[in-house]
Amino acid sequence: xxxxxxxxxxxxxxxxxxxFETLQDCMNEGIGPRGVALKKSEHYIRLKKLxxxxxxxxxxxxxxxxxxxxxxxxxxxxxxxxxxxxxxxxTYPLRQCFVVPRSGESAxxxxxxxxxxxxxxxxxxxxxxxxxxxxxxxxxxxxxxxxQSTDAWNAFIEESELQEISFLxxxxxxxxxxxxxxxxxxxKSGRGTRLPKGWIQRAYARELPxxxxxxxxxxxxxxxxxxxxERDGKSRTVVVGRDFPRFMYQIDTPDGxxxxxxxxxxxxxxxxxASLDLMGxxxxxxxx
Numbered sequence: 001x002x003x004x005x006x007x008x009x010x011x012x013x014x015x016x017x018x019x020f021e022t023l024q025d026c027m028n029e030g031i032g033p034r035g036v037a038l039k040k041s042e043h044y045i046r047l048k049k050l051x052x053x054x055x056x057x058x059x060x061x062x063x064x065x066x067x068x069x070x071x072x073x074x075x076x077x078x079x080x081x082x083x084x085x086x087x088x089x090x091t092y093p094l095r096q097c098f099v100v101p102r103s104g105e106s107a108x109x110x111x112x113x114x115x116x117x118x119x120x121x122x123x124x125x126x127x128x129x130x131x132x133x134x135x136x137x138x139x140x141x142x143x144x145x146x147x148q149s150t151d152a153w154n155a156f157i158e159e160s161e162l163q164e165i166s167f168l169x170x171x172x173x174x175x176x177x178x179x180x181x182x183x184x185x186x187x188k189s190g191r192g193t194r195l196p197k198g199w200i201q202r203a204y205a206r207e208l209p210x211x212x213x214x215x216x217x218x219x220x221x222x223x224x225x226x227x228x229x230e231r232d233g234k235s236r237t238v239v240v241g242r243d244f245p246r247f248m249y250q251i252d253t254p255d256g257x258x259x260x261x262x263x264x265x266x267x268x269x270x271x272x273x274a275s276l277d278l279m280g281x282x283x284x285x286x287x288x
Contacts, residue, residue, distance in 0.1 A: 006105040013138045019107055020055055020100035022131065027059050030130035031123075035062075037089075042067040043122035044089035055286040057098040058265065063122040064091035092117045095261070097268045101276065101285040108275060109144070110268045113248065114258070147275060155278050157204075160229040160236075162195040164188045165203065167210055167222035168241075185222075187213050203227055203240050 009019040027050050030036075035046025045063040052058065066089035072081040084090065094117060100107040111119055124144065131142050167185040189195045202208040203225045210219035224241035237248045251259045251267050259267070276286065 007140070008103070008105055009100050009107050010102045013135065013140065017135075018100070019142075020057070020098075022134075023057055023098055023100065023127075024050070024052070026127050026130050027057070030126055031061070036126050037066070038122060038125055041065075041121055041125070043125075044091065045119065045122040045126065046091075048093055054288060055100050055102060056269075057096075057100075059096045059098070060093055061096060061119050061123060062091040062093050063117075063119045064089040094119045095264055096123065097265070097272065099272050099276070099286050101281045103285045104279070104281055106279070108147070108272050110272055112264070156231065156275075157200055157229075160197075160200070160231040162189070162197055162200055162227060163230050163235065164226075164228035165195060165199060165213060166226040166228075167213070167219065168224040168226065169220050170223045185210065185214060185216075185219055200227055200229060200238075204238070206240065 007013070011017070012019060027047050031045060031047045033047055035044060037044045042065050043063065044066055045061050048060040048062050050057065050059045067086055068084075069086045070084040072084060072090075073079070074081050092114065094114065095112040096119065097110040098107060099110075111123070113120075128142055131140070135141075165187050169183045169185075171181045171183055187195065199208055199213070202212075204227075208225070209221065211217070222241065224239060227238040227240065229236055229238060235250070237250055239248055249267070249271055251263065253259050253263065273283070277283075
């Protein structure tokens with residue numbers, strides 16, 4: 001989109017280029033199976049596979065960080081398996097979803113986050129740079145904003161209840177031997193009750209101090225606040241304190257293992273579909 005001027009995602013320039021096809025080109029040409037190394041952030045990413053259905057893209061990327069030498073250890077024996085050079089990037093496969101409707105000025109990107117592993121920086125930066133260079137003649141750039149910035153998100157909040165709130169404080173060890181530890185302070189709703197709903201908006205606005213939630217004193221201001229909210233029998237986790245991702249939805253599986261591709265896609269489309277419904281986007285504009 002041009003700065004300060006939003007364009008239809010399915011026809012964003014005079015040549016009627018479609019963001020859906022542009023994303024595919026970037027995945028195959030801009031990233032590809034060989035991948036790219038981002039020197040500024042020391043991230044590496046490559047394309048593992050790319051599938052599409054209707055107006056939905058399902059890329060799986062492998063991404064990680066490089067720059068620090070280390071050792072891979074066999075946990076069953078404690079033996080060193082092999083050395084990691086500073087130019088090596090231990091990578092993890094992470095599933096993505098892009099939904100680009102045939103109408104409207106916004107697409108939705110859902111990204112898998114496993115522990116501390118995420119493709120948010122390693123995927124967004126090469127895509128936005130690639131797009132800017134490719135469409136420099138049009139003076140177009142892509143922009144991103146959290147789902148929490150939309151009217152759909154505000155409507156979702158209004159209909160949700162607060163089940164649990166956690167304040168996370170990152171503490172750096174004085175000797176620096178271990179690094180950063182995380183202290184967590186948690187409040188849960190009782191059986192048949194809910195925590196005050198007003199805490200959701202106050203936390204989101206960074207206006208909810210620990211003293212408003214806990215009777216204990218001396219709790220420092222949090223680095224992150226995690227809100228477990230519920231609507232229609234489903235729980236979501238909202239993280240306040242990070243730019244991205246702000247909206248996190250935990251997928252539970254019976255065995256506690258990583259969900260299959262089928263389960264992942266089903267859960268993503270459930271959330272994305274509900275968000276697009278609230279945004280007034282017809283199902284036929286992205287499903288058919």
